[in-house]
Amino acid sequence: MRFYGGKAPVNKILMKGNEAFGEGAIRAGCRFFFGYPITPQSELPHYLAWRLPEVGGLYLQAESEIAAINMVYGAAAAGVRVMTSSSSPGISLMMEGISYIACAELPCVIVNIMRGGPGLGNIAPSQADYFQAVKGGGHGDYRLLVLAPASVQEVLDLVGLAFDLADKYRNPVMVVGDGILGQMMEAVELGPAPEVKLPPKPWATTGTAGRKTRNIINSLYIEPEELEKVNLRLQAKYRQMAEEEKRWEDYRMEDAELVLAAFGMVARIAKAVVDRLRAEGIPAGLVRPITLYPFPDGAFERAAGKARAFLTVEMNAGQMVEDVRLAVCGRRPVYFYGRTGGMLTTVAEVAARAREIWEGLK
Amino acid sequence: MKDEGGRRKAAVSWRRTRGLTDTPFHYCPGCSHGVIHRLVAEVLDELGVLEKTVGICPVGCAVFAYNYFNCDMIEAAHGRAPAVATGVKRVLPDRVVFTYQGDGDLAAIGTAEIVHAAARSERFTTIFVNNAVYGMTGGQMAPTTLLGQKTTTTPAGREVSVAGFPLKVAELMATLDGAVYVARVSVHSPKHILQAKRAIREAFKVQLDGLGFALVEVLSACPTNWGLAPPDALRWVEEKMIPVYPLGKFKVPEEIS
Ligand SMILES: Cc1ncc(C[n+]2csc(CCOP(=O)(O)OP(=O)(O)O)c2C)c(N)n1
Numbered sequence: 254m255r256f257y258g259g260k261a262p263v264n265k266i267l268m269k270g271n272e273a274f275g276e277g278a279i280r281a282g283c284r285f286f287f288g289y290p291i292t293p294q295s296e297l298p299h300y301l302a303w304r305l306p307e308v309g310g311l312y313l314q315a316e317s318e319i320a321a322i323n324m325v326y327g328a329a330a331a332g333v334r335v336m337t338s339s340s341s342p343g344i345s346l347m348m349e350g351i352s353y354i355a356c357a358e359l360p361c362v363i364v365n366i367m368r369g370g371p372g373l374g375n376i377a378p379s380q381a382d383y384f385q386a387v388k389g390g391g392h393g394d395y396r397l398l399v400l401a402p403a404s405v406q407e408v409l410d411l412v413g414l415a416f417d418l419a420d421k422y423r424n425p426v427m428v429v430g431d432g433i434l435g436q437m438m439e440a441v442e443l444g445p446a447p448e449v450k451l452p453p454k455p456w457a458t459t460g461t462a463g464r465k466t467r468n469i470i471n472s473l474y475i476e477p478e479e480l481e482k483v484n485l486r487l488q489a490k491y492r493q494m495a496e497e498e499k500r501w502e503d504y505r506m507e508d509a510e511l512v513l514a515a516f517g518m519v520a521r522i523a524k525a526v527v528d529r530l531r532a533e534g535i536p537a538g539l540v541r542p543i544t545l546y547p548f549p550d551g552a553f554e555r556a557a558g559k560a561r562a563f564l565t566v567e568m569n570a571g572q573m574v575e576d577v578r579l580a581v582c583g584r585r586p587v588y589f590y591g592r593t594g595g596m597l598t599t600v601a602e603v604a605a606r607a608r609e610i611w612e613g614l615k
Numbered sequence: 616m617k618d619e620g621g622r623r624k625a626a627v628s629w630r631r632t633r634g635l636t637d638t639p640f641h642y643c644p645g646c647s648h649g650v651i652h653r654l655v656a657e658v659l660d661e662l663g664v665l666e667k668t669v670g671i672c673p674v675g676c677a678v679f680a681y682n683y684f685n686c687d688m689i690e691a692a693h694g695r696a697p698a699v700a701t702g703v704k705r706v707l708p709d710r711v712v713f714t715y716q717g718d719g720d721l722a723a724i725g726t727a728e729i730v731h732a733a734a735r736s737e738r739f740t741t742i743f744v745n746n747a748v749y750g751m752t753g754g755q756m757a758p759t760t761l762l763g764q765k766t767t768t769t770p771a772g773r774e775v776s777v778a779g780f781p782l783k784v785a786e787l788m789a790t791l792d793g794a795v796y797v798a799r800v801s802v803h804s805p806k807h808i809l810q811a812k813r814a815i816r817e818a819f820k821v822q823l824d825g826l827g828f829a830l831v832e833v834l835s836a837c838p839t840n841w842g843l844a845p846p847d848a849l850r851w852v853e854e855k856m857i858p859v860y861p862l863g864k865f866k867v868p869e870e871i872s
Pocket residue numbers: 673674675676677693716717718719720721744746748749750751752757
């Protein structure tokens with residue numbers, strides 16, 4: 254473990270977000286990483302390039318994101334915990350492979366440290382890949398589990414959860430962050446490395462030795478009846494995820510009448526906004542989705558009871574706001590405030606918009 | 616040969632290989648894919664490695680190869696079999712891993728994956744089926760289509776000014792340090808089939824010995840999309856393809872030569 258100077262409190266070390274993604278994976282028993290360089294996630298492969306060999310694992314730089322995700326497909330088919338990471342344009346290139354992995358029901362973890370888009374965009378922080386992550390992205394009716402940590406500590410925790418969920422559901426899991434989360438350093442509590450029990454994978458293509466039947470990893474079902482059956486099974490799995498895996502954080506929600514919604518780093522800005530509004534006597538609160546898929550719609554449904562209005566804040570032109578509107582279902586107005594192109598939302602800007610909305614409700 | 620009752624007994628000259636399942640091939644009459652499958656299957660069986668083999672099939676006419684090879688199989692996205700094979704072999708270095716790919720799969724959409732897998736000298740074996748055409752999608756031009764050859768997307772024949780030159784995969788791969796075994800064979804006659812089998816066996820031996828990446832290019836007939844009767848298609852391989860794609864071993868590691 255590298256130690257970043259200063260007097261760290263016992264058991265706490267300073268760590269960059271991108272490195273926490275890497276360390277979180279190693280602590281979860283992941284020993285294989287395939288990726289292709291892209292900013293602003295570079296510290297993640299840099300970290301794993303020395304850390305994985307140290308624990309007997311493999312870091313392999315692929316010739317493209319297309320190759321990387323297909324290496325992940327092969328490694329997952331062979332039965333191990335495997336991860337790739339990239340940033341927006343690279344994730345776009347992976348989409349065909351992700352769709353295959355989802356249909357073949359292979360577990361893996363994909364990290365997207367989102368950057369400004371569309372196109373080549375820029376390397377500044379962004380949340381503009383929300384739709385791509387939660388609505389599909391690749392072709393066909395499939396879903397990813399999508400997690401959105403908001404601190405370096407939470408990165409460590411959620412990457413571990415991501416591997417567990419991937420195995421539990423035999424489904425790819427995406428963990429999204431942005432350039433701020435990736436690049437900033439925070440104190441994290443590592444604690445002793447957890448004991449990882451890898452679940453048995455009797456379906457893995459490891460050679461038939463010791464087995465009576467052949468294992469086949471596939472996403473081709475030429476007969477419509479068969480493919481529909483596969484789709485119905487996948488949909489049932491997604492419904493189970495929706496029942497069991499919704500996660501979110503309520504912040505000062507007890508009596509909130511103006512409810513902010515934000516995920517990832519923007520949620521931290523939103524918390525500061527809530528505190529400022531509260532200090533001014535405005536009963537504000539925040540719902541922070543931790544799973545973006547399945548979306549914690551129940552939290553918003555419940556909030557709509559007391560709330561008079563919602564304000565969704567994102568670093569994009571308004572994506573998660575559509576899911577908030579679906580959850581609130583017309584019972585209360587849902588407003589949006591966002592910046593795009595890598596521009597940050599500031600506490601002052603968001604607070605000003607919130608006050609405006611509050612005044613309008615009087 | 617006589618049996619106990621003194622009757623003439625036929626020598627067994629054909630036996631189903633354990634390397635193939637009982638599923639009948641779906642290939643067109645006269646298609647060489649079936650012969651090539653059989654050779655690969657026989658080699659895996661004879662080397663005694665079927666139970667530790669993982670095969671990767673392409674997108675192309677051989678997309679259902681997972682129904683035929685009697686070992687664990689993975690179906691890859693179009694062109695990506697070498698990346699998938701890389702993932703498998705890096706996780707399971709003691710297993711035998713092969714990809715089976717057509718010329719659209721390997722030499723067009725998947726060029727980057729095969730070149731880099733070879734450059735990294737991944738320890739798997741690639742069987743590359745060159746039939747000078749896209750079979751599955753309806754006989755379009757492939758990178759390997761001959762100059763002047765008519766396909767559904769070169770109705771007047773492949774013309775250099777529009778579609779450039781055929782890609783010579785074996786020659787290209789032989790320039791890569793990581794590709795340690797490269798051969799081009801054909802299966803249009805019994806003699807050539809035996810030679811092809813020897814090359815396929817060598818390519819798997821190279822893998823078993825951990826020597827590096829091995830590729831066998833197999834010239835293959837596609838009577839359906841060439842618009843030829845099966846015997847004419849075999850003659851076309853001999854007369855038209857071999858002059859452009861000469862047979863031979865382009866690279867053989869000292870250890871097995
Ligand atoms: C990404 C993608 N692009 C295109 C296709 C359509 N497609 C299926 S098979 C094929 C060509 C196969 O030709 P080849 O590799 O030469 O194999 P053959 O059928 O001749 O054996 C194409 C273009 C696809 N399945 N996926």
